[in-house]
Amino acid sequence: MSVDVYWRIAMEGDAPALRLGDITRGGFGPYRPGSLGPGLRGGEPDGYGPLDYMAEVARATERAGFVGGLMPSFPETDDPWAAAAALAAETRAYRFMVAFQPGFLHPVQAARMSASLQAASGGRLVYNIISGGGGPQQLWWGDKVDHDDRYARTSEFLDVLKGAWNGPFDHEGRFYRVEGAGLPADLRDQPFPEVFFSGSSPAAIAAAGRHADYYLSWLEPFEALAEKFDLVRRHSDTPPKFAVRVDVLARETEEEAWEEIREGWARVGERDRTPESSGSVGWQRGRAFTAGAGDAFADLEVQPNVWGGFNRLRPGPLFGLVGDYHQVAERLNELIALGVDAFILAGVPHLEEARRVGRHVLPLLKGNTS
């Protein structure tokens, strides 16, 4: 069975290195020395923008051996629909994994946009459906539906989206009502996008059983991850495939890799090493795995090469892999053996690290031999 390896694309700007952290690429924040996309040329903005850098990442990604990229969506990021539609014509094979929360778009509109993007890209749209999170962030988006209710809404959203996709479709539910919903005639034969479904709460796992092609989790210590997959299997009539989002910091030697972490750790002050909490259940789970760790970065290596401090060095999940090319590949092979069918890998800077991981790590992966 084949494994799909995606590479994240930065939608919030990108830094020149994990150890440095400054967001210089992609047009958020002020100009700094070395800023690009846009940069300064002779003191004036050079006319390039965030999408020019993202296009480079997407092209590097597809050439490096990845099937496509996860385009995340948070308040501080750019929007994945905008980026995917703009970049469709500049890539050939790259699959656009568009992250979105049901509820922000009407499901019929989501169906129209999806089918239009399928037509424009030759069927390269993939969904990353997010329902959870919450707290102040949810109100920032203008969404007042409660955490657990959002999974009910996600289920109904996907029912209406699929209904419209195969329309004509009538529906009267708790969140949505449509009459005669359907797609334009020439969009009716587009393939329905694969669904990557995220969420660590019980409500998420129940909903994943109904709708997910892939159940997507952040990386966790492997034993916990295996238990989570089992839980999802038990809640599904037809178990989904499994995907993991993994940061990788792979270098020629293990020492080089840890040196990058050490320098990053020295960069962030004590305050930043204790990041603010989040309403996300996945995030809280991650915190629990590293509770009680001391102040040294080495304390966060919870099992060989599995390091739980990435969130201190850049926004996002806690866990990732740190090691030499063979070690990182070996850990990924172990995850494949645990039942992982797809990866979303990431590294900073996303451009150069896509090229590095494609050249040095992907060739060392082995299929599931069990």
Added chain:
Amino acid sequence: MTRFHVVVPTRPPRRAELPEFLTDVRPGGREPEHRPAARGAELGGLDGVFVPFDPGGHDPLILAPELLRASRYLQVTAEFHPAIATPVYAAKVSASLQRYAAGRLAWQMTVDLPAAVARAHGDFLEGDARYARADQFLTIARGVWNDSPFSYEEEYFQVLDGGLPGSRVPRPFPRVYLSGTSPRALELSARHADVHVLEAGEDPALVPEGVEAAVRLPFGLGAPGAEGRLVEEIARRRDQGVAEFVLVPSAPVADVYAFAQRVLPLVGKESESVG
């Protein structure tokens, strides 16, 4: 300065049937001709393109980003109705497009859809309530765009401590195009529109003060003498105070080039002799 936009197609054209003995390497998949039409507008020096909301066509929120990426100068105006998304999300998507395309995105909001079309898109709101919702939509969108933190709680939409992140690339709020001649429509325009778009038969005197007048003008340049008549029509509308033209070509690509090469130089000359 008078500005000229053309409406681009959103449905694929009928494909020519090639005789079987000809080697056919045309790419599979059928796309609307929005790209060649927009390239014509870009190369020909027009000011913009309109991507209409067409229930039977591809979606403007996918087509518009493609056209922004494929052009340097065009204003790309995407048409949508306020039930497609929350205003915060519409603002979020649009802010990215402004960052990507040097602020060339514009919005044409349609408030008054035919009832069956609205219901097929999940919208059961009727009458004046649709204008109240559009007003709230535009208020929130502009609010989160310009202010942080921004809070607003109304019947159809709400946001608490919102506000888009800052950007080192300029991201102006999209130019807003509205239309309609009912008192509610004109009131909405007075509050929110940069430009009010009239149909050919509607009176430019209706357009609220402080809002530019635009007119939708179907045209075709296939027939002899057509360009003379179009030039006259444009001049007449300019005299009535119309500042922007939303041109609806009969032939989506050919008429764009014909307009750029044969009409634009004439109306350009006229404006020079007038001004």
